[in-house]
Amino acid sequence: MYRKLPLLLLFVVLATVARASTILIPMDETQTDHLKAYGITFWVLNNDIEAWWLLNYRGGSFAFQHSRAFERECLTRGVKYEVIPDTRFNGILEEIADPERNMDAMKLEKAPKIAVYTPDYNFREGTEVQPWDDAVTLVLTYAEIPYETIYDTEVLNDELAEYDWLHLHHEDFTGQFGRFYRSFHTAPWYRRQVAYQEELAAANGYEKVSQLKLGVVKKVREYVGGGGFMFAMCSATDSYDIALAADGVDINAQYYDGDGIDPQAQEKLDFSKTFAFENFQLERNPLEYEFSSIDHNPRPVTPEQDYFTLFDFSAKWDPVPTMLTQNHVRTVKGFMGQTTAFRNQHIKSSVLVLGENKPASEARYIHGQFGEGFFTFYGGHDPADYRHLVNDPETDLSLHPNSPGYRLILNNILFPAAKKKKRKT
Known part of the structure; x- marks a missing residue:
């Protein structure tokens, strides 16, 4: 039988979903430091967090789950980033998946030694x-x-x-x-x-x-x-x-x-x-x-x-x-x-x-x-x-x-x- 969530718990779940977000590091001409952007992505992988390499999307951008620590690191290293809702990031993945677009989303799993x-x-x-x-x-x-x-x-x-x-x-x-x-x-x-x-x-x-x-x-x-x-x-x-x-x-x-x-x-x-x-x-x-x-x-x-x-x-x-x-x-x-x-x-x-x-x-x-x-x-x-x-x-x-x-x-x-x-x- 389907049971409704208690009202307070429902508000908590909805708030969590609303806050779910992704850090997008654009790699087009808007990026302030392309070279350190790679270092940020490598650092995220070294923290056992997977990342995305969005091939041919805005110059080969990177994306990974949002956290305050990752955001602070971007600020510290002078790397331009955008915090976007997961719904928007999913839309980007759908755009990339379009067979008419010369793009692909490559999952990065582990930082190489x-x-x-x-x-x-x-x-x-x-x-x-x-x-x-x-x-x-x-x-x-x-x-x-x-x-x-x-x-x-x-x-x-x-x-x-x-x-x-x-x-x-x-x-x-x-x-x-x-x-x-x-x-x-x-x-x-x-x-x-x-x-x-x-x-x-x-x-x-x-x-x-x-x-x-x-x-x-x-x-x-x-x-x-x-x-x-x-x-x-x-x-x-x-x-x-x-x-x-x-x-x-x-x-x-x-x-x-x-x-x-x-x-x-x-x-x-x-x-x-x-x-x-x-x-x-x-x-x-x-x-x-x-x-x-x-x-x-x-x-x-x-x-x-x-x-x-x-x-x-x-x-x-x-x-x-x-x-x-x-x-x-x-x-x-x-x-x-x-x-x-x-x-x-x-x-x-x-x-x-x-x-x-x-x-x-x-x-x-x-x-x-x-x-x-x-x-x-x-x-x-x-x-x-x-x-x-x-x-x-x-x-x-x-x-x-x-x-x-x-x-x-x-x-x-x-x-x-x-x-x-x-x-x-």
């Missing part, structure tokens, strides 16, 4: 910094997203299994010390780098730094193949694949390992082992600040014309690339690095181009799957500094809180938190 592959030594005398910064660690710190650092020994000891997401710091995995020899071989920081890497190789049972780095690269490949998420920028992109292709082949000149290059090195490369690139030519001049023909150098664009366009994917059919390209703009200002852009002719057909400079015929942002896991390669060094040089001061992200280029990094960080959907294509 993040590892940054970076050395623990300091190059520059009298300071606590290296002679270059790293965009990922800068934005993680600015957004207040926690991470841990690991390096060669930890990777070789199979500690990657403890993490959901791995970033490869600005690194040379070929063992050529960034090919800085011609310009910096007399610099104290360079000599320390070489000594540190050689000591690290010996401590892990390797005769050469190139052999140490190859061991690391193979461990990372195992990690990705087993379901890990790997993100790399700048020289960590092409040097990673070059090391895989050159497995068992000496591609380093005497400046870097004490003996010469294998004369048949180019012919012995095995492109079946690489993640993203194939059919590239090694740079044979050991003093050239370049690894191979993967990097589009020289580039047929001026700084004023240097922009790349993000592809517009179908949110409901291709949620993964849609997540990775969420932004409040579709055209992003380019930026330089040791590895700036990828020649299209060297990108494998299995790899998805997420952003490209079409007039220059170059890709800037690519993504692919290896085994059960995923990798993303992002060309360039610092999205907020067009030509960041060795010994330049690190970027102050409080001056760039709405950087579209930095948003792409943070898309990758939240990607592992998404509830997986089977791809429909």
